Amino acid sequence: MKKLIRPTAEREERKLRYIMFMPAFIVILSLIAFPFSYCLFLSFFEYNIDMPALGMHFSGITNYYKMIFDERFYNGLITSFKLATIALPLEILLGFLAAILIHYRSFKGERIIRISLIIPMVIPPVVVGLVWKMLYNPEFGVINFYLKQLGLNPPAWLSHPQWSLIAIAITDTWQWFPLIALILLAGFDSIPVELIEAAKIDGASYFKIIKHIFVPLIRPLILFAVILRLIDILRMFDIIYVMTGGGPGIATETLHYYAYKIGLSHGGNISYASSLAIFLLFLIEGLALLILKVSRGEKA
């Protein structure tokens, strides 16, 4: 086919390639690569924005060295992963159940339910956080009211050192289990109907069909969804900001939130925050590479 294109056209095409990609390249360089490099650069310096008089000094790897002895760094890392270990299973379980339920039989309102699943995901996370904060309120919140009616002794959720993290995980689950449900549904929909019909004729129950046909076929999708959500939980910000601000104490202070607090809201130690950001970036980058491998393997 290529031979049919005249040489002038080929030259023209090369020119066009630059014209089309150049603007994006410049933007990517100045708005993605430069800030990233600047962040990396800062992480090797000593710089506090609240004390500009002290200036900026090169400090080598001091910031990274400091991390090793920083208890709040470990606390942040552990909190991030704790949050993930609470929220992820909940999201996968609920997402999986919702997906099977919706796929179980075709019914009239199916489209409405599929669209309903989208709504939590697009409501601004700040709003989601505030509304759930209202629901969790120990005195006037509706959750504790009903729990008390059931004869339970509910915790003060957001001001409790352990329950606050669970409360955040539940909020995150509400917002994001639909994504898992929809990803899995996309997988279910791609399973040929004949395969399911054949299994049904052979007398397999619905549970057997799920176990032996659905689960093996969508395993890569589940893995994809898990990594995607893990990345998002590691970078969660909005919900923590409005619901607890990292508190009580540092009980819900994830690594991401710690970096924000120490660098931009309290402390102004922007260079140390940069090193935390770089650490987090590499952690996420590793996961992102993994996700790409998973999604490529699925296509192949």
Place this chain on the structure above:
Amino acid sequence: MKTQQYRRIMGIVLFCLGITMLLIFIYFPIIWMVTTSFKQRAEAFKLPPDWIFTPTLENYVWVLTRSTLPRCYVNSMIAGFGSVLLASLIGIPAAYALARFEMKRKEDIAFFILTARMGPAIGFMIPFFLMWKTLGMLDNIFALILTYLTFNIPITLWMMRGFFQAIPRDIEEAAMVDGCTRFQVFFKIVLPLVRTGMLATFTLCLIFSWIEFPFALVLTYTSSVTLPVSVTQFITHQGIEWGQMTAAAVLISLPVVIFAIAAHKYIVRGLTFGIIKG
């Protein structure tokens, strides 16, 4: 035979129960938000809640006349549309280039762009804060538009690349054999074919810009505050003004929910960077 029938009925009962529970779980917080926004102050705190009450527009009137919300609405619109327009203008041709032309390390470039969307916000909040501060552009809506390109360009590139790749090459080559230049092919044949895709990408970017919080929090103070930041003003030292807060929340969420329903076929694709075609 009887057990089979029994099983079928049980299946339907469980199914209906499950769907009801799913809907309650999804909609309960939303309904709570909407009803609270129509309640008077005392009613909003009442437990057990009144599910039937005389609605009042008091909170909406307060929010629309006495808070900074209307102004933030304008800011959010400028930031959203501005950034999305720029992202489309820059990103769509680039996406086509990534999809069609031979380039060295094409996949690596695409991946690098994607990581910008996945990276932690703080990694961009710090450098952007310092950059705009140095340039004297803090609390400037144009700075916010440019900052939002960091996620709008990756989404545009990845979404549009997928749409371009889905067009058979034969169509373009046939047009070129007929004497069209690449340029003409792109404008006259390819772009009309991806019209829906462009619209979907546009809507998605608009949604993401509308709900963006961390950048707006750090980069704006007064004159260019966007909606998600403005809603946090209802957290006062005396607690949260629930009625006013939920009224603002409804006003903020409504446009995105409408947009999302309009573009519902593409939301999953957008949230998974075009990897899951949903």
